[in-house]
Amino acid sequence: MARTREGAIKMAKKRGIVSPLGNTAGSEEAIADSNKNQLESLAKRLRIEAEKSETPLDEVLSKHLGVVSVGQSKVWTLKSGQEATFTPVTLSYKQLKSNTVVTFEINGREQSLLTEESLQDLSTLDNQQFYPAIGRRLSDNKIDVLDGSRRRAYVLEKNGAIETFSMLVTDDEISLSDAKALATSLQSVKEHSLREIGLRLERDKEAYLAEHGKKLNQAELAERHGLSQSKVSKALQAATIDSDLISVFPDISLLNHSDYKALLATQALLGDQLSDFTEELKSKVNELKVSGGFIKEDLKDKLSKLIADESKSFKPATDKPVVTTLFKFDNKDQFARKKVKGRNFSYEFGRVPKDIQDKLDEAISNILNESLQ
Numbered sequence: 001m002a003r004t005r006e007g008a009i010k011m012a013k014k015r016g017i018v019s020p021l022g023n024t025a026g027s028e029e030a031i032a033d034s035n036k037n038q039l040e041s042l043a044k045r046l047r048i049e050a051e052k053s054e055t056p057l058d059e060v061l062s063k064h065l066g067v068v069s070v071g072q073s074k075v076w077t078l079k080s081g082q083e084a085t086f087t088p089v090t091l092s093y094k095q096l097k098s099n100t101v102v103t104f105e106i107n108g109r110e111q112s113l114l115t116e117e118s119l120q121d122l123s124t125l126d127n128q129q130f131y132p133a134i135g136r137r138l139s140d141n142k143i144d145v146l147d148g149s150r151r152r153a154y155v156l157e158k159n160g161a162i163e164t165f166s167m168l169v170t171d172d173e174i175s176l177s178d179a180k181a182l183a184t185s186l187q188s189v190k191e192h193s194l195r196e197i198g199l200r201l202e203r204d205k206e207a208y209l210a211e212h213g214k215k216l217n218q219a220e221l222a223e224r225h226g227l228s229q230s231k232v233s234k235a236l237q238a239a240t241i242d243s244d245l246i247s248v249f250p251d252i253s254l255l256n257h258s259d260y261k262a263l264l265a266t267q268a269l270l271g272d273q274l275s276d277f278t279e280e281l282k283s284k285v286n287e288l289k290v291s292g293g294f295i296k297e298d299l300k301d302k303l304s305k306l307i308a309d310e311s312k313s314f315k316p317a318t319d320k321p322v323v324t325t326l327f328k329f330d331n332k333d334q335f336a337r338k339k340v341k342g343r344n345f346s347y348e349f350g351r352v353p354k355d356i357q358d359k360l361d362e363a364i365s366n367i368l369n370e371s372l373q
Contacts, residue, residue: 079181117250147186198239
């Protein structure tokens, strides 16, 4: 009898008469319920098989799924009042490398500045990770690291020598402002450098201008970020230092406001010759680093002195013209610059509109007539 009924159902399906979850009202809910039941059945079977093989469930999840729960979930109340559940997970080195990201606007830690030297204080991670990093799951299933990006960088620097990385991760959707506030409140161990704070302030200024059509002044920035106006001013100055010049220092957290002022002076002194200077400086910096025997603070001071001394005596190669940018266009194919080589100089313009060309011609002609006649 049962077989006859099954056969009838199969025949009806072929004819399009009956669908077990079909297109009738409530079919989507039925499909969802069916999927949930299958998932529960699979979870139950996984537990049973783990017990039969006398293998801890954590080990099964870690080996076959790559992510393992290592403790109880935590429910935190965010700045907005929303609650979010953070679940402990452990990532393999490969997962940490491919499945995690750091959003600077939220985390505030400039990843390009995390050098081997600046991460030396995290050597205890070679043996044990005492505190989990904190993250949120993104729509592409990657984990955005809100706190613990230095620990992440240290583990990645070890290229698999440290096999796992512990995190507390939320799958709840949380707002950008809540994520920023959480990252700030969780900031641990090492404060962000003046430059990192300045870069974050610059990003905030740009985002605010794009959204509201007006600029934030320093007082408004200070209020938005809970900083003094003095610190905002110093941080914004630090953010203007050329990245190549900053990269000379292995650990920028040691740089103070006086150091940044000196670097600003060097940058102003060299102008458009800065890139040539930093390129020529690299070999001397490497020699100083290789000589070794310095504690971090001493190395920072010696590098600062080297930059100051070299910039004063620096002369660009005589066979290369000195190029000065007269105006920066949004279009990379447009340019306005002056070239000086020896006693000769020239002005170069690229893709400048005809009406501007005419005005330039007239201005140059007037200046020459007034000055030379």
